[in-house]
Amino acid sequence: MTLHIGQSARRENARRHLAGRGRFVSDLTLPRMLHAVFVRSPMARGRILEIDTSEASACPGVVRIFTAPELNVRCTPWVGTLGHFAGMQSPPMNILAEEEVLWTGHPVAMILARSRAEAEDAAELVMLDIEDAEPVTDGAAALRPGAPLANPAARDNLCYEAVLETADVDAAFVGAAHVVETSMTFGRHTAVTLEPRAVIADFDASSGALTVHHGTQTPYQFQDVYARHFGLSEGKVRVIAPDVGGSFGMKLHVYNEEMGAVAASLILGRPVRYVADRLESFLSDIHARDHIVKGRMALDADGTILAMEVDDLTQVGAVSAYPRTSAAEGNQVIRLMGAPYRMPDYRGRLSVAFQNKVQTSQYRAVGHPIACAVTEALVERAAEATELDPFEIRARNLIADDAYPHVSATGYQFEKLSHQACLAKLHEMMDPEALRAEHASLRKQGIHRGFGIASFVEITNPGAAFYGVGGARISAQDGAVVRMMPSGDIHCAISVTEQGQGTETIIAQVVADQLGVTPERVSVTTGDTATTPSGGATWACRGAGIGGETALRAGRRLRDRILTLAGALVQADPASLRLENGAVVDGSGAARITLEEIGRIATYRPDTLPDGIDHSLTVAHHFAPTGYPFDFTNGIQGSLVEVDVETGLVRILKHWIVEDCGRIINPLLVDEQIRGGVVQGLGPAFFEECQYDADGQLTNGSLADYLVPMACEMPDIEIAHIETPTGDTILGAKGVGEAGTAAAGAAAMNAVNDALRPFGARLTQTPMTPLRILDALDAAREERTDP
Amino acid sequence: MQLEELRTEGGKVKLPSFEYLRARSMEEAWALHSEAGGDALYLSGGHSVVPSMALRLQAPSRLIDISQIAELRGVSVAEGALRIGAMTRHAEVLADPLIAHHAPLLSQAAPHVAHPAIRNRGTIGGNLALADPASEFPAAVLALRAEIEANGPDGRRLIAADDFFLDLYETALAPGELLTAIHVPLPPESRLFGFDEIARRRGDYAMVGVAAQADVAGGVIAGASVTLFSVGFTPVRARAAEQALDGAPLSPESIARAQAALAQDLDPPDDPGFPPERRLQLARVLLGRVLSRMEPVK
Amino acid sequence: MKHLLSTTVNGEQVQEAVSPRTSLADFLREDMGLTGTHLGCEMGACGACLVLMDGAPVHACLVLAVQAEGCTVETIEGLTETGAAADLQARFHDRNALQCGYCTNGMLMSAQALLAANPDPSRDEIRDALSGNYCRCTGYEAIVDAIAATASDRAGRSETKTEAAQ
Numbered sequence A: 001m002t003l004h005i006g007q008s009a010r011r012e013n014a015r016r017h018l019a020g021r022g023r024f025v026s027d028l029t030l031p032r033m034l035h036a037v038f039v040r041s042p043m044a045r046g047r048i049l050e051i052d053t054s055e056a057s058a059c060p061g062v063v064r065i066f067t068a069p070e071l072n073v074r075c076t077p078w079v080g081t082l083g084h085f086a087g088m089q090s091p092p093m094n095i096l097a098e099e100e101v102l103w104t105g106h107p108v109a110m111i112l113a114r115s116r117a118e119a120e121d122a123a124e125l126v127m128l129d130i131e132d133a134e135p136v137t138d139g140a141a142a143l144r145p146g147a148p149l150a151n152p153a154a155r156d157n158l159c160y161e162a163v164l165e166t167a168d169v170d171a172a173f174v175g176a177a178h179v180v181e182t183s184m185t186f187g188r189h190t191a192v193t194l195e196p197r198a199v200i201a202d203f204d205a206s207s208g209a210l211t212v213h214h215g216t217q218t219p220y221q222f223q224d225v226y227a228r229h230f231g232l233s234e235g236k237v238r239v240i241a242p243d244v245g246g247s248f249g250m251k252l253h254v255y256n257e258e259m260g261a262v263a264a265s266l267i268l269g270r271p272v273r274y275v276a277d278r279l280e281s282f283l284s285d286i287h288a289r290d291h292i293v294k295g296r297m298a299l300d301a302d303g304t305i306l307a308m309e310v311d312d313l314t315q316v317g318a319v320s321a322y323p324r325t326s327a328a329e330g331n332q333v334i335r336l337m338g339a340p341y342r343m344p345d346y347r348g349r350l351s352v353a354f355q356n357k358v359q360t361s362q363y364r365a366v367g368h369p370i371a372c373a374v375t376e377a378l379v380e381r382a383a384e385a386t387e388l389d390p391f392e393i394r395a396r397n398l399i400a401d402d403a404y405p406h407v408s409a410t411g412y413q414f415e416k417l418s419h420q421a422c423l424a425k426l427h428e429m430m431d432p433e434a435l436r437a438e439h440a441s442l443r444k445q446g447i448h449r450g451f452g453i454a455s456f457v458e459i460t461n462p463g464a465a466f467y468g469v470g471g472a473r474i475s476a477q478d479g480a481v482v483r484m485m486p487s488g489d490i491h492c493a494i495s496v497t498e499q500g501q502g503t504e505t506i507i508a509q510v511v512a513d514q515l516g517v518t519p520e521r522v523s524v525t526t527g528d529t530a531t532t533p534s535g536g537a538t539w540a541c542r543g544a545g546i547g548g549e550t551a552l553r554a555g556r557r558l559r560d561r562i563l564t565l566a567g568a569l570v571q572a573d574p575a576s577l578r579l580e581n582g583a584v585v586d587g588s589g590a591a592r593i594t595l596e597e598i599g600r601i602a603t604y605r606p607d608t609l610p611d612g613i614d615h616s617l618t619v620a621h622h623f624a625p626t627g628y629p630f631d632f633t634n635g636i637q638g639s640l641v642e643v644d645v646e647t648g649l650v651r652i653l654k655h656w657i658v659e660d661c662g663r664i665i666n667p668l669l670v671d672e673q674i675r676g677g678v679v680q681g682l683g684p685a686f687f688e689e690c691q692y693d694a695d696g697q698l699t700n701g702s703l704a705d706y707l708v709p710m711a712c713e714m715p716d717i718e719i720a721h722i723e724t725p726t727g728d729t730i731l732g733a734k735g736v737g738e739a740g741t742a743a744a745g746a747a748a749m750n751a752v753n754d755a756l757r758p759f760g761a762r763l764t765q766t767p768m769t770p771l772r773i774l775d776a777l778d779a780a781r782e783e784r785t786d787p
Numbered sequence B: 001m002q003l004e005e006l007r008t009e010g011g012k013v014k015l016p017s018f019e020y021l022r023a024r025s026m027e028e029a030w031a032l033h034s035e036a037g038g039d040a041l042y043l044s045g046g047h048s049v050v051p052s053m054a055l056r057l058q059a060p061s062r063l064i065d066i067s068q069i070a071e072l073r074g075v076s077v078a079e080g081a082l083r084i085g086a087m088t089r090h091a092e093v094l095a096d097p098l099i100a101h102h103a104p105l106l107s108q109a110a111p112h113v114a115h116p117a118i119r120n121r122g123t124i125g126g127n128l129a130l131a132d133p134a135s136e137f138p139a140a141v142l143a144l145r146a147e148i149e150a151n152g153p154d155g156r157r158l159i160a161a162d163d164f165f166l167d168l169y170e171t172a173l174a175p176g177e178l179l180t181a182i183h184v185p186l187p188p189e190s191r192l193f194g195f196d197e198i199a200r201r202r203g204d205y206a207m208v209g210v211a212a213q214a215d216v217a218g219g220v221i222a223g224a225s226v227t228l229f230s231v232g233f234t235p236v237r238a239r240a241a242e243q244a245l246d247g248a249p250l251s252p253e254s255i256a257r258a259q260a261a262l263a264q265d266l267d268p269p270d271d272p273g274f275p276p277e278r279r280l281q282l283a284r285v286l287l288g289r290v291l292s293r294m295e296p297v298k
Numbered sequence C: 001m002k003h004l005l006s007t008t009v010n011g012e013q014v015q016e017a018v019s020p021r022t023s024l025a026d027f028l029r030e031d032m033g034l035t036g037t038h039l040g041c042e043m044g045a046c047g048a049c050l051v052l053m054d055g056a057p058v059h060a061c062l063v064l065a066v067q068a069e070g071c072t073v074e075t076i077e078g079l080t081e082t083g084a085a086a087d088l089q090a091r092f093h094d095r096n097a098l099q100c101g102y103c104t105n106g107m108l109m110s111a112q113a114l115l116a117a118n119p120d121p122s123r124d125e126i127r128d129a130l131s132g133n134y135c136r137c138t139g140y141e142a143i144v145d146a147i148a149a150t151a152s153d154r155a156g157r158s159e160t161k162t163e164a165a166q
């Protein structure tokens, strides 16, 4: 019986936000709380000669100022490497810079004061004497022999390298009828969650308990990190993640400032609050991407893809992020290349370089937008070379829908995908022939429109081996405790967390269906290590697929328990009973006893039950994905743009996506995940970029200068679905959180290049700014006049 | 706001301490200002003062709130001119029928100034006194050939817009002098106006902007007034472009001459994010578009 | 030196000593406990902090608390209590026009002001009214839909797009 799975249930917890009753860490005030402000390095690379805090210490309201010697001793350093990344290096990191400053914004001192304003007053008076050193800003230069070290504690500037290849890749290129090439640059951008990072660490010396209110997506991971790095027993550490104002992967990394808040609270025995201001967010939140990729693709005369070869250089900052590393994105880039296509041969090379900038690491759709943009740009060039229509070349090369299971040239195992169905559906939605006719007539009026498409594969439901094999303490399993209350209402405490994607709503839907109740009768608790079982929480793309399955299985265990109890109460074989409409019904559908009645008896009159019967109406269940290492999803996106060739401005007119995330638990929430994801793909395609100058200064680190996508510039997004459930789970759901981001930029770039095609201009760098578009047009003009 | 000067280390969002005083008259404002010995700022909308203090780019010891002073308020027509009080909020500029009729460039500029909520607080007086070269109103005021009314302890004076914007964030106002109003000469019915800007996103400061007006007499342009903004340290009167237009009919040819002449008018500063040649190129494109769409007041 | 501020917050007369450097946002959040007004940038660039001041949306991060002297200030909590935006809030809920909820306060303020001034806005006009409101989660379309639906409701028109979502 499926009543609520598949329904567009609204989010109950949204009501609180609509009423202004959200509870974010940044809203919380605790007695005796101190406010932390960090003094940061104004330069990208240098040696600390002196930090003079005497004047600042005398400021009104200042309670304490820490520099590295007093604070770092409380914390064991962290190292951002993983065992399965052979040969990877990253120097240890601790809270405050000890001798060397490694990026602009590297924290060097921590001020604790009674108010944020007073802490800022004092920060202005801290005197820093830092000897300037030559920063390493360019990753390619960093890897040349004799380059200065970005981080003097590293062997060299190579953080990690890897090669992935099939045996016949060189032969494939030699024998190819067509070889197309590209060289692409993907700018740095960052998450810009609307609520900045926020933490309140509260150490109670009398009980030895540390409570951390932390705006994170992974509370259990931080419980483990805080316990281990501060020498506390795990049972004394509680992490509470209440409402979180956006995370997108950015809020699962270990940051100097959060560790500093914990250390300071341990030392002072008072709650310590740190909320990043927006400028600090740009200087301390992880950045994303920063890849330079060379790629080529071999095709036969019919336009069949034979092989791809790519070389990815990614530049990750002065240390690798902890605990997931800054190499994971590059690793995913080289593995996702060509993923939608039946491509037998492949070689991917990855070099990860240190430099003196903010560290990069996982952010929504890790690696996907890069792999997708490179692949789809090459497919577009291949279409030109073979004179095939963009839909046609994809139809020829996308893995056939009946050809599964399939192993990609990079070793990914696909259980079942639906590329061809998605392509056909997108064709129907976009009507490219009509678009083309319209564009031809508009061109005569000087209006230059173009459309582009991009197929993608998304990695979801990662199995326990993904990080586990490398030794990271990152959980891929999740846990749920489901119980029936005396009233017959249901409560589920679960380890997957909510940042607005609707986790609690879909969990309620799934549990409701197992127990024959409406979702309104299911309350869900998330985000507190003291009240929910341990699990992976929110990372990669797993809330629905893994969290949903966990809830389903826990719900079924409780169902069985209830039915056994009911069988004893109504003298029937439990196997002949089921749960429906809040009651136990028999084979004829007749209600035999209500949940409420069972709850009453089990709670208040267990003495009336037969001896030995288990009346505990609470069950716990943990679930770790088995079967395929990942449940891949797939889809395709289309973008329609208009380029003003005189100004380089682009209007994004429309966006389409056909997506297959397996079983859809809640269409309303799935579609809004996709829309939000698409816009997070279009932002960096056109606007978002962390710009650095040659000295390693971030020159646009404010919300006025770093351009986030806003309502006027973003299009309406039309969505369609194909549903191919995974057989790995009972529920059949895969993930959807990253699908939109994965291919939006690739489709948009193909669209811009379609609009520019008559001019012979082509964009190969994101974001596609007016300046870059004008430069591309000029370069094409020069090539035409001066061949 | 001097974003170029934005310190990048972060840790700055709260204002430093200062004394806040509310002036009820111009005399009181001047007295409070001189008492602070130059270490004071007037506060009108506060939408530049407050963020720049929060970023600790400025730290005056005293803010003098001038929003209650009667002389700074109201929009009226008298003695052949439209008078716009300095405290007129951007949203009022946008909606005011007198401004729409007599100073349409301001009404056309207003929707480009920031976002709706900022327009509810920002004032035209504060905007002009700040003299941000990327700002819309200064260019519009310049193109309108308006006069700035200033009042100080030494009396009242009218400063031609041409003489008002001296350098980056620098105006002809004397220390302590209040900008009280803008006077716009009433235009003839037939005058043509045009305003537009190129911005990356709606409400962003422009990459380049143009405000222009012109009279047509006997089929030819007379007294063209063309200003550009976001092209230098002040809004710029494009005099060579004006000359290229004056005396000729408004036609693709005269517009092309005006576009070509911009090279003499503009010397955009070297911005690594947007090189001067490109800014000039965009200025030409935009000027062409604005001139070819000039319209009289409806 | 602190000032004695007299203002009306959500219909209640308030007299509080505030220091001049305190922003209206900090005053509301810290002194009044009205944490529904959020801070996302503290420089006027994100719209998370919008409140209604004398009926018009303003950035509480850019207004000094002392500048609210004699004004009426309404926050999301007040708007909820009076029910003035109940239909808008309901449409946001129907359409899932929020995810993390951090931008929602500001979106509602901008929408409320837009609909008061322009009861029948086009989608472009709605997007324009939101031009200063950043949302990282939704991609904006659902918010535009919810506002359009509210406009239709208020004009007594029927609306199809959001009904499908219920």
Ligand SMILES: Cc1cc2nc3c(=O)[nH]c(=O)nc-3n(C[C@H](O)[C@H](O)[C@H](O)COP(=O)(O)OP(=O)(O)OC[C@H]3O[C@@H](n4cnc5c(N)ncnc54)[C@H](O)[C@@H]3O)c2cc1C
Pocket: A704, B001, B041, B042, B043, B044, B045, B046, B047, B048, B049, B050, B051, B066, B086, B112, B113, B114, B115, B118, B121, B122, B123, B124, B125, B126, B127, B128, B129, B130, B132, B134, B135, B136, B137, B173, B177, B178, B179, B180, B203, B204, B205, B206, C043, C044, C045, C062
């Ligand atoms: C996010 C954001 C985006 C913005 N975008 C734009 C934009 O696109 N275009 C644009 O033009 N502006 C923009 N602005 C600036 C906005 O228009 C400001 O409000 C305006 O420039 C300053 O006006 P104000 O009334 O707020 O002045 P205030 O901040 O109060 O004052 C500004 C300066 O002028 C002085 N001053 C004020 N009034 C007087 C007076 N009557 N006499 C003498 N001196 C005076 C003050 O002492 C101060 O030095 C933006 C602001 C923000 C926060």
Ligand code: FES
Pocket: C038, C039, C040, C041, C042, C043, C044, C045, C046, C047, C048, C049, C050, C059, C060, C061, C062
């Ligand atoms: S906090 Fe006020 S606009 Fe961002």
Ligand code: FES
Pocket: A194, A245, A246, A500, C097, C098, C099, C100, C101, C102, C103, C104, C134, C135, C136, C137, C138
């Ligand atoms: S819902 Fe998260 S920022 Fe809008």
